[in-house]
Amino acid sequence: MSARHVVAIDQGTTSTRCIVFDQQGRFVSVAQREHRQWFPQPGWVEHDAAEIWANVTKVVPAALAKAGIGPGDVAALGIANQRETAVLWDRRTGRPQGRAITWQDTRVAPLLPELARRVDDPTLRERCGLPLSTYATAPRLTWLLRESPDLRRRAATGDVLFGTMETWLVWNLTGGVSGGVHVTDVTNASRTMLMDLRTLDWDDGLGDAFEVPRAMLPQVRPSATVHGRATQVLPGVVIGAAIGDQQAALFGQACFAPGEAKCTYGTGAFLLLNTGSEPVVSTHGLASTVAFQADGEPATYALEGSIAMTGSLVQWFRDSLAMVRTAPEIETLARTVEDNGGCFIVPAFSGLFAPHWRPEARGGISRLTSHLTRGHLARAVLEATAWQTVDVVEAMNADAGLALTALRVDGGMTSNLLLMQTVSNLLDVPVERPMVHETVSLGAAYAAGLTVGLWPDLAVLRRHWHCGARWAPDMAPAQRELERRGWRTALAQTLTSAEPTPPSTGPPAP
Amino acid sequence: MLLQLVASRADPVSVSDVAAALGVAKSSAHELLRTLTDVGFLAQDADTGRYAVGDGARRLAHGPLDTNLLRSLTTNLVDALAVRSGESAYIGVLRGQQVEVVHHVFRPDDTRQQLEVGDRHEAHATAMGQVLLALDPAAPAVMRTLDPVRLTQRTLDLPALRTRLVEVRQRQWACTVGERTADKADVAAPLRGRGGIVVAAVGLVGDVDQVVSARRDPRPVLLAHVQAAAAAITAELGATL
Structure with missing residues (x-):
C-alpha cells in the first residue's frame, strides 16, 4: 500500500x-x-x-x-x-x-x-x-x-x-x-x-x-x-x-474506554467523559451525547459539560483590565504571590453554564481587601478555570456513578503550568497532556x-x-476544603444576587 | 538621541527632519535611520517613507523575555522535537551561572517522568548551558567570575570550558557527554529573538549510548532534529517577539 x-x-x-x-x-x-x-x-x-x-x-x-x-x-x-x-x-x-x-x-x-x-x-x-x-x-x-x-x-x-x-x-x-x-x-x-x-x-x-x-x-x-x-x-x-x-x-486523546475523560481548554472549555455503550441521562445539568460510532458497531456515548469562560476570562484580564501584555504572562504575574489572598472570581459574564445553568447569574469578585495585588487577581482568574472544571467533573462523577481517575487535557491553556497544577490539585487526580x-x-x-x-x-x-507532561496533585486535603468553601461561597453570592428571571439560554437548575 | 527625537514627535519624521534636527548630512541621517529600522527600533511607513518608533523599541520597556510566553510560543515545535528524536526535549535560559529549565516535554516512551520546569543546573556542565555561555549577551560577565564545579569525572575545568565555548560559537551547537551526570548526554542549539540575539537554548537529553556515537559525537539524526527545531522556533520568535 x-x-x-x-x-x-x-x-x-x-x-x-x-x-x-x-x-x-x-x-x-x-x-x-x-x-x-x-x-x-x-x-x-x-x-x-x-x-x-x-x-x-x-x-x-x-x-x-x-x-x-x-x-x-x-x-x-x-x-x-x-x-x-x-x-x-x-x-x-x-x-x-x-x-x-x-x-x-x-x-x-x-x-x-x-x-x-x-x-x-x-x-x-x-x-x-x-x-x-x-x-x-x-x-x-x-x-x-x-x-x-x-x-x-x-x-x-x-x-x-x-x-x-x-x-x-x-x-x-x-x-x-x-x-x-x-x-x-x-x-x-x-x-x-x-x-x-x-x-x-x-x-x-x-x-x-x-x-x-x-x-x-x-x-x-x-x-x-x-x-x-x-x-x-x-x-x-x-x-x-x-x-x-x-x-x-x-x-x-485515545479516551476509548468508559471512565476516560478529556478537557479542551480554549476560549471556553469542553469536558467529555466516555460513558460506554449506554447513554447516561444527566440529572446534574450535563448533556448526554454520542462520542463515536464505527461502521457496524454499537455507539459509544459521552457526558459533556461546557464552560463558557476560561481563556476568554484571561483575555478580559489582558484586554479590558490591561493587567498583562500577553495571555501567557498571567502565569508570571500569578507566581509573584503565594496564593489568591482569599479572593475568588466567578466569571458568570453571561450567566453560568454547566452544571448550574443559571443564565441570570452575573459575575463577581469576592473578598476584596487592601492586601490584594494584581498577582492575587491573576491567581483568582486561573483558579476560576480550575474550579469550573471541578464543578463539571463532580457533576459527571455523580451522573456516571464513577469517579474520574485522571484527566487528559489539550488546548492552548495547557501551556500554563500553574493552571494545570491547580486543576490537578483541586480535582485531586493527575492531569496529563498528550x-x-x-x-x-x-x-x-x-x-x-x-x-x-x-x-x-x-x-x-x-x-x-x-x-508530553503530567501534573500530580500536591495539596493537603484540609487546604483544598478551605479553598472549596471559598469558591462555593463566592458562587452562591453570584446566584443570590442575580435578578430572578426565567431561564433563556438553558433549563432551570435541577 | 535619534530615538528620542523620533519618539518626541507626534507625527512620523522624514530624513530631512532628522538631518536638520541633528545638524548632520542627509546621507548620514539616512544611514542612522536605516540601522535603527533594521533592528526594529524604528519603523518606516511604506507609503510616505517617514519614520516612527518601532515595536523593537517599545519592547525594550518590557524587560527580559517572559519565559511563560516563550513556552507558549514554542509548545508545538518542542513537542515535535521530542516525538521525532524519541528523547526528552527542553528549553532553557541563562540565570547567572545556571541554566533554568523553562519548558520540558517528556520522552515519548510512556515511562513515568517528572516535569522539570523550574529546575536549575550548572550551565558549564550542560549542552544548553554551554550554548548560552558561548552566545548569550549576558555570558561574558558570567564567564569573568565562573569557577566550574566538578560534578563528574568528565566535567570541564575552566581552560577546557573556554576551548569548548570557542567550538560551540563556531558550530552553533553544543554536546556534552557525562559532564553533569555520568550516564547522560545532551545536544543543544541557540534560539534567537528579533535582531538575532540569543535568548534561550533548545535541546534534548538522553542516555549516553542513545545520544552519541562511540566517538562521542552526537548522532547526526538527533543533531539534525535539534537544529531543525532551533531554526523553526527562531523563525517563530522572530515573527512574534
Whole structure:
C-alpha cells in the first residue's frame, strides 16, 4: 500500500485547517485560513458557508504541498467540525440559503419558552440527551423556516437541504449538485436535538415539535464509515470519517474506554467523559451525547459539560483590565504571590453554564481587601478555570456513578503550568497532556484511518498516545476544603444576587 | 538621541527632519535611520517613507523575555522535537551561572517522568548551558567570575570550558557527554529573538549510548532534529517577539 498519509480537515469556529498525519499518527504539515464572522445584530453570529467551502478547496492542496505529497498518497480523509451550526442550501444550485447560523448565536432565545411547552425537559433529555438551550441546532431551524414560508415549502419537498458543517463539506466534496452525498454522522446529529440517542436516527416527534420536515434532513451515518469518495479537492480519496470537534478531541486523546475523560481548554472549555455503550441521562445539568460510532458497531456515548469562560476570562484580564501584555504572562504575574489572598472570581459574564445553568447569574469578585495585588487577581482568574472544571467533573462523577481517575487535557491553556497544577490539585487526580496538541484533527484522522484499515484497531491507536507532561496533585486535603468553601461561597453570592428571571439560554437548575 | 527625537514627535519624521534636527548630512541621517529600522527600533511607513518608533523599541520597556510566553510560543515545535528524536526535549535560559529549565516535554516512551520546569543546573556542565555561555549577551560577565564545579569525572575545568565555548560559537551547537551526570548526554542549539540575539537554548537529553556515537559525537539524526527545531522556533520568535 503506497497511500500512507491521512488528511484531516478541522472546520472550526474561526478557521478551517487541514493537517496531514503520517502512519504513526505524527503531525506532518498544516495549512489554515480564517473566515469572516458576521454579527448582523446583537447575539447573532453567522458564517458564510460558501466562503468556508472555498477555504477548504485552498487549505487542503496547501497542506499537501507542504507535506510534499499528492492525493495518491492519501489513504483517507477525515472531517472534524464546529458543531450545531445550521447550513441550508439549494439542492439544485448548491447555493447556501442565507448565512449559516452558528452555535454561538442566541437569536432563538425568545422561542424557547414556547418550545418548552411542546417538549418538556425530562422527555427531551431522555430522548436526545440535551437540555433545551440556544446551543442546539433544532430551534435555529424552527426560526429559519418560520421566517421564510418559501424556505419552508422548498424544505418540505427536499429542494432545500439542511446540514451541519460536515454535511455541507461532504456534499460538496462528493460532487455537490452533481451527485453530492447528503449525510451526517451520529456525533453531529446528537447535537441537533432531533436525533433519538438510542435508535441513532431522526425522531419524528422531535421533528414535529421543532417544525422540521424530514425531507430536508441528511441520512445519519456512523462517524467512521465510508461517507463517499471525493470528486473535488482530493479526487478519488475516501472520506472515511466525519465527527464533531469535541468528540474528535476525545477520540484523538485515545479516551476509548468508559471512565476516560478529556478537557479542551480554549476560549471556553469542553469536558467529555466516555460513558460506554449506554447513554447516561444527566440529572446534574450535563448533556448526554454520542462520542463515536464505527461502521457496524454499537455507539459509544459521552457526558459533556461546557464552560463558557476560561481563556476568554484571561483575555478580559489582558484586554479590558490591561493587567498583562500577553495571555501567557498571567502565569508570571500569578507566581509573584503565594496564593489568591482569599479572593475568588466567578466569571458568570453571561450567566453560568454547566452544571448550574443559571443564565441570570452575573459575575463577581469576592473578598476584596487592601492586601490584594494584581498577582492575587491573576491567581483568582486561573483558579476560576480550575474550579469550573471541578464543578463539571463532580457533576459527571455523580451522573456516571464513577469517579474520574485522571484527566487528559489539550488546548492552548495547557501551556500554563500553574493552571494545570491547580486543576490537578483541586480535582485531586493527575492531569496529563498528550504529545500531539492537535487532538481534534488527530481524532478525525484516527477515525478515517480506521475506516480504510490503515490502523487495524483502537489498541494500535492507543499506543500512539504519548504523555508530553503530567501534573500530580500536591495539596493537603484540609487546604483544598478551605479553598472549596471559598469558591462555593463566592458562587452562591453570584446566584443570590442575580435578578430572578426565567431561564433563556438553558433549563432551570435541577 | 535619534530615538528620542523620533519618539518626541507626534507625527512620523522624514530624513530631512532628522538631518536638520541633528545638524548632520542627509546621507548620514539616512544611514542612522536605516540601522535603527533594521533592528526594529524604528519603523518606516511604506507609503510616505517617514519614520516612527518601532515595536523593537517599545519592547525594550518590557524587560527580559517572559519565559511563560516563550513556552507558549514554542509548545508545538518542542513537542515535535521530542516525538521525532524519541528523547526528552527542553528549553532553557541563562540565570547567572545556571541554566533554568523553562519548558520540558517528556520522552515519548510512556515511562513515568517528572516535569522539570523550574529546575536549575550548572550551565558549564550542560549542552544548553554551554550554548548560552558561548552566545548569550549576558555570558561574558558570567564567564569573568565562573569557577566550574566538578560534578563528574568528565566535567570541564575552566581552560577546557573556554576551548569548548570557542567550538560551540563556531558550530552553533553544543554536546556534552557525562559532564553533569555520568550516564547522560545532551545536544543543544541557540534560539534567537528579533535582531538575532540569543535568548534561550533548545535541546534534548538522553542516555549516553542513545545520544552519541562511540566517538562521542552526537548522532547526526538527533543533531539534525535539534537544529531543525532551533531554526523553526527562531523563525517563530522572530515573527512574534
